[in-house]
Amino acid sequence: MQEITGDKLRGHVETLILSSLETGESHGLEIVKRIEEAGSGALRLKEGSLYPALYRLEDAGLVKGTWEGDDTRRRGARRRLYRLTRKGKGRLSQARQEWNYFVSIMNQAMGAPA
Amino acid sequence: MQEITGDKLRGHVETLILSSLETGESHGLEIVKRIEEAGSGALRLKEGSLYPALYRLEDAGLVKGTWEGDDTRRRGARRRLYRLTRKGKGRLSQARQEWNYFVSIMNQAMGAPA
DNA sequence: ATTTAATTTATAGCCTGTCTATAATTAAAG
DNA sequence: CTTTAATTATAGACAGGCTATAAATTAAAT
Numbered sequence: 001m002q003e004i005t006g007d008k009l010r011g012h013v014e015t016l017i018l019s020s021l022e023t024g025e026s027h028g029l030e031i032v033k034r035i036e037e038a039g040s041g042a043l044r045l046k047e048g049s050l051y052p053a054l055y056r057l058e059d060a061g062l063v064k065g066t067w068e069g070d071d072t073r074r075r076g077a078r079r080r081l082y083r084l085t086r087k088g089k090g091r092l093s094q095a096r097q098e099w100n101y102f103v104s105i106m107n108q109a110m111g112a113p114a
Numbered sequence: 115m116q117e118i119t120g121d122k123l124r125g126h127v128e129t130l131i132l133s134s135l136e137t138g139e140s141h142g143l144e145i146v147k148r149i150e151e152a153g154s155g156a157l158r159l160k161e162g163s164l165y166p167a168l169y170r171l172e173d174a175g176l177v178k179g180t181w182e183g184d185d186t187r188r189r190g191a192r193r194r195l196y197r198l199t200r201k202g203k204g205r206l207s208q209a210r211q212e213w214n215y216f217v218s219i220m221n222q223a224m225g226a227p228a
Numbered sequence: 229a230t231t232t233a234a235t236t237t238a239t240a241g242c243c244t245g246t247c248t249a250t251a252a253t254t255a256a257a258g
Numbered sequence: 259c260t261t262t263a264a265t266t267a268t269a270g271a272c273a274g275g276c277t278a279t280a281a282a283t284t285a286a287a288t
Contacts, residue, residue, distance in 0.1 A: 001215045007245070008216055010274060011121030019224045029236060039223040042215075049275045051238065056274095070283095076235025077282045099224060101115045101156075102122055103217055109153040110133045110213055121274075124245060143265060163246045165267065170245095184254095190264030191253045232287070242277075252267075258260085 004042045013045065013053050014062075015095040018088055021063060025083035028054065054082060062088035118156045127159065127167050128176075129209040132202055135177060139197035142168065168196060176202035 009016075020026065020034040031054075032045050057063045068079040084092070123130075134140065134148040145168075146159050171177045182193040198206070 001212070004216055004219055006275065007125030010124045010245090012220065013275075016223055022225065027236080035223055038225070039219045042219045043223055046276060047237080048239085048277065052274075073285085074235080075233085075283075075285050077237055077284085079236065096224060098115070099220070102118055103221075105118055105153045105156045106126065106130075106213070107217075109130055109149055109157055110210060111136065111152070120246065124274095127246080141265080160247055161266080162248065162268080166245075187255080188264080189255050189257090189262085191255090191266050193265065230288085232285105234283100234285080236282085238281075239279085240277105243275090244273105246272090248269105248271075250267100250269085253265080255263090257262075 001042070003044065004039070005044070009043075009045075009049075012099075013049060014057055015092070015099065016043065016045070017050075017053055017057060018062065018084060018092040018095065021082060021084045021088070022092065025081045027068065027079035027081050031082070057088070058082070060087075061085055062091050115156070117158065118153070119158065123157075123159075123163075126213075127163060128171055129206070129213065130157065130159070131164075131167055131171060132176065132198065132206040132209065135196060135198045135202070136206065139195045141182065141193035141195050145196070171202070172196070174201075175199055176205050 016035050017031055020031050020038065023034075026034065028047070028050055032047075032050060035043050035045055054063065054065070058065050062085060063082045064085050065080045065082045068081050070078065072079075130149050131145055134145050134152065137148075140148065142161070142164055146161075146164060149157050149159055168177065168179070172179050176199060177196045178199050179194045179196045182195050184192065186193075
């Protein structure tokens with residue numbers, strides 16, 4: 001089916017990011033790729049949504065960002081590596097419970113086939 | 115669990131309304147009640163979201179609104195009754211497919227327990 | 229060396245839909 | 259009459275995802 005984007009993602013982007021970091025620290029564009037792959041290509045977070053979301057998460061203490069060492073020889077600007085904090089892990093599990101609740105309520109309300 | 119509101123509803127309100135009309139025509143505040151009941155009390159659509167959404171749906175030809183006859187003796191302003199159009203029924207079934215797709219993709223991406 | 233191209237972060241400003249808050253309409257109740 | 263209840267209506271706030279572009283940094287190409 002088609003791309004999932006815009007309104008439908010509102011309120012879920014931060015959870016997707018937290019979830020993508022569960023397998024280990026990562027930088028911006030790789031987070032986007034992880035989410036895209038985890039979502040079978042249907043989720044393509046835009047940079048203009050990603051970075052502000054990362055800053056919100058960092059401000060909230062849910063992720064911690066550090067600059068990658070400049071010993072890494074590759075093209076491009078320095079990367080900022082993000083990892084889940086303990087608080088972030090807690091929030092992730094809470095967000096998953098909320099997601100499951102959301103889905104069950106919406107399934108009822110939309111008359112979805114059991 | 116708590117109330118589902120705001121961002122999480124974005125992109126789903128119109129589907130909820132269409133779904134609530136499947137059991138027969140209804141007016142604004144009764145639509146709100148139907149959705150609330152269908153969602154076990156967790157979905158309380160606000161009037162400031164409802165009416166604009168109804169107008170969008172009507173503009174799109176997905177619902178048809180008519181004024182209730184003034185032979186009805188009751189308090190309050192005249193009610194506008196909305197019913198699903200054929201086009202609206204089609205859209206509803208499409209929206210349900212999209213909802214199921216959305217849920218399955220998000221479940222994958224959020225690492226939700228199968 | 230200088231220029232070009234690639235990778236990544238950064239950010240300004242748009243856009244849309246939900247929300248808060250309030251008003252307007254209508255008729256029953258007191 | 260005046261008040262209260264029920265309903266529709268709408269202006270404006272706000273948030274966050276989006277488009278578009280710029281800036282930083284370094285390898286590769288010439």
